[in-house]
Amino acid sequence: MAENSNQDTNVVVERLRAWSPNAISEVIEFRGETTIVVPRNMLREVAERCRGDKDLRFNLLSDATCVDRYPLEPRFEVDYQLVSIPRRERLCLQVRLSSSDPVVDSLVPVWPGANWLEREIFDLFGIRFNGHPDLRRILMPDDWEGHPLRKDFPVEGYRDIPSIATRYTRNRT
């Protein structure tokens, strides 16, 4: 089963390489999952290829998420999990972004379902998507400052009231 899927994903890599030699900058195989790292400027074209090519047919965008590798550079990884329902195949497209310019082309024109997923990434990581029709915050309030899932945002948030521990020690002394 695992060998089969490996061969199939090699088909994906082959198809993409045959179409354009610059389309893939790295292929990561880990625990039976294939991740294709795509240069930032090629993302939308590769995605269109993955969806439209009759041998690939990745018609469902399952998930999109981001990883913050602060303080390493390139800091952000945006992962798109694709599913091909007819071919029973999964694939992950990854694009890496630097902290100085976290902008990437939106995939909403390719999969309309990317809309809210990209809004979530924008909201929580502050990554901007070029050509997104409605790039607003989705989970946090509109006037929230900062992007809470970034590693330099503290887990407990920024508080303007003293924590319970501080109040406790203050009362005792």
Place this chain on the structure above:
Amino acid sequence: MTIQSETSTVETATGKAKTMVLNMGPQHPSTHGVLRILLELDGENVVKAIPDMGYLHTGIEKSCEDKTYSQAITLTDRIDYLNPLGNNLAYCLAVEKLLGIEVPKRAQYIRVLMVELQRISSHLVWLGTHAIDLGAMSVFLYCFREREEILKIFEFVTGQRMMTSYIRIGGLALEPPTGYLQRVEKFVKMMPGRIDEYEELLTGNRIWIGRTKGVGYISATDAIALSMTGPTLRAAGVAYDNRKVFPYSSYEEFDFDVPTRTDSDCFARYMVRVAEMRESLKIIRQAMKKIPPQGPVRTEAPGIVPPEREKMKTEMEALIYHFKIFTEGFSPPPGEAFAAVESPRGELGVFVASDGSPKPLRVHFRAPSFINLQALPTLIEGKLIADVIACIGTIDIVLGEVDR
């Protein structure tokens, strides 16, 4: 989000008319939680709908990054609170994939048994609340009566009714108690008749048909394009079910069907979910036969899976592992893993990234309610306001999962 006070004008049969903006929710009984929808209305017709959420955003993904891999399991219970065992399973499968460990067959079958019971209980809550939204009061009471039986089984097996945290990395938390299969057996014997009762109350009911047939249509192409999964997609005729397409936890050994319909309206989704309950019963019956009476429920993975209590008390090495697991945790190799299960609402995916430390670098939940909710405007725009309630109910959202 601010309410757009300026409204547009629409063409009506009697000429131009102004639309009005109606704020539905966040405190509204039929939004199933704290969902707010801005509805732009032309009389009784919905011109535009903008869902607004985040009222229940508790930052679970951020909290997971501050906990060890095992500690984060308790948080997964609280995402989709109607499907805690399914969330546990998805998260554990992702971490197990990252670690590269296998779970004993016995534990896999018990996982399947529990998750299918959970699916029935989740569908019962859905059926009850959906029916009460559309005016069928009695179905709600019957559904919750049967759900209570499932929760009693959970309490017996896991010690908790809802926030079970029963499925752990590498297996299960506990050996199930003696006699649990008899309880499941009793439930499985009783349930088919009860499902017939719900169907008698609803399937041929003229009011039910009037409120659901032809309401909330979405084509299969649109549903896939909007990343919809689960019963909503299967009601559009696409037989996409993770249990069949990408089997996990030994689902490939079970014989069951994936119910589909082609009408893709609220009634079709209702029929798919009812049929799924029957399929789940089928899987439970097979699982009861498959579960061996004896055998380990946890895999042997020193340093990752806590040792048996008995060993911990008698062996030095086991004690050291026990101490290390509960103080420091374990460190999976650097990498990323994505595991998807079929939750009652659709594809529940968990993405875990590790940087080689005992705490996850990133945990992300592909929440099916969140993504299915995206299609709500497509379902209701141009339809009557009464259908909005039917459509929210039919995509079966859990706001805890939408907002996470």
